[in-house]
Amino acid sequence: MTTKQKKIGVEPRILIQEVATRWNSTYQMLTRLLHLRVPVMAVLYDESITKAKDRASLVFDDAMWSVMNADVLTTLKVRIVQGMMTRFQVDNSGVPTTEPGLWSLAAILDPRYKRLSFLPYALRERVEDYLKDQLLRDSISEQDSTHEQESPNISLTQEPVEPHTTESLFDCIQGDIAQSPSNRPYVSIELELEAYLSDPISTSDPLGWWRFQENKYPRLAVLAEKILCIPATEISSERTFSASGLTMSKLRCSLDPENLDKITFLHKNFTFPERPARPLAAALGGSTTVEANNLKTARSSHDNNLSSSPTGSVQGDNNFS
Secondary structure, three states: OOHHHHHHOOOOOOOOOOOOOOOHHHHHHHHHHOHHHHHHHHHHOOOOOOOOHHHHHOOOHHHHHHHHHHHHHHHHHHHHHHHHHHHHOOOOOOEOOOOOOOOHHHHHHOOOOOOOOOOOHHHHHHHHHHHHHHHHHHHHHHHHHHHHHHOOOOOOOOOOOOOOOOOOHHHHHHHHHHOOOOOOOOOHHHHHHHHHHHOOOOOOHHHHHHHHHHOOOOHHHHHHHHHHHHHOOHHHHHHHHHHHHHOOHHOOOOOOOHHHHHHHHHHHHHHOOOOOOOOOOHHOOOHHHHHHHHHHHHHHHHHHHHHHOOOHHHHHHHOOO
C-alpha cells in the first residue's frame, strides 16, 4: 500500500478501521477510504497482491464510490449534527435551549470563556444569576456545617455552657469573620463575581489559573475546582478501562482487584524521571584521574614489595601482564 502511494505521488497513509465505541470512527474510515481511492484500487487490481477470488468481493464500482461520497457521508454528517443537538439541547445556531445548569457553570468559571460571548445577552444574565444562587447556597451550607462543628457536645453530667454574648452588632460581625475557616476578609458574592468578570481574559490552564487566584476569589475558586474537575468526555475513563483490560490478561487472570487497581493507578499517574547524562567514570563511582592515580600507586607499591625477592621482577611481570 505504501509503495503504491509513493508511485502515485500520494502522501503515505494507512486505512482507518471503524470502532464500535467511537462515534466518529465511521466518518473517519469513509473519509480516508475516499482519499486513498486510487492507491486502494491499484492494490486490489495488482494480481501479485490480491487474488482474483478476493478481488470480486472487495472492488467497488463507480456507482458505489459516488454513493459513498455524495449520500453516505452527507447523511452521516447530518445524523451526527442532529444527535449532538439533541444530546446537548441546542438550536440550529448552537444556543442552548435549556435553562442554565452544569454546562453554564463550567463555561462562566472558565477564565477563557467567562464573558459568554457565544450566548445571547439575556441568557448571559440568567447564567450569572444562576452562578450567584449557587454561590449563595454553598455559602449557607458552609456556615451550617461550621456551626455544627463548633457547637459543643453537652452531656447530662456536665454543666451547660453559657452562650457567648457580644456587646454590639459590629462586634458580632467581626467575631464571625475572625472565626471563619477561611480567615479572609468578608467580600460579598456580588462584588467577588463582578471583580472576576471584569478581569482580563486568560489563555492559561483554567485549573492552574484558579490555583493562583484562590486568595483573590475564595468562593468562586472552591466552586470552580468542583466543576472544572469533571471530565468533559468519557475518553479518559475508556482509556483506563483499556489499560486495565490489557493488564488483566490470560497470564495474569489471578491478579487481585486491589493489585490491579494499584497497577492501573501507577500506569496512568507515575512517570519515570529522565536521568541526566553522566560521564562513564562518574557512573562507576569516581573520576578517571583518581582511578588512574590509584592504579599507578598500587602498581608502584607492589613492585617495591617484590623487589626484595630474586624472582620478584618476574612475578611482578606475570601478575601485571
